[in-house]
Amino acid sequence: MSCGKKVARDYSDSAQQKPAKTEDEDQLILFLVFILGVAWLLHLHNAYKQFELFWVYTLTIYNNKVYAEKLIVWPEYIRHAL
Secondary structure, X not given: XXXXXXXXXXXXXXXXXOOOOOHHHHHHHHHHHHHHHHHHHHHHHHHHHHHHHXXXXXXXXXXOHHHHHHHOOOOHHHHHHO
């Protein structure tokens, strides 16, 4: 062993030893991305529906103040606003 001697290594073989991506792996990745996309769209649709229902209930309660006062025990500052 000599100090300061650099050993040159050939890394060209290591790049060739890696298994190449197969078409099945690509299809699996695309399938998973598709499933995640569909799940995300369903989540957004559900969130939109909940938001829409929130506004429907809010407008219903606002337009029907008597029903709202019977349905919910409002704090005093909200009762005055209605």
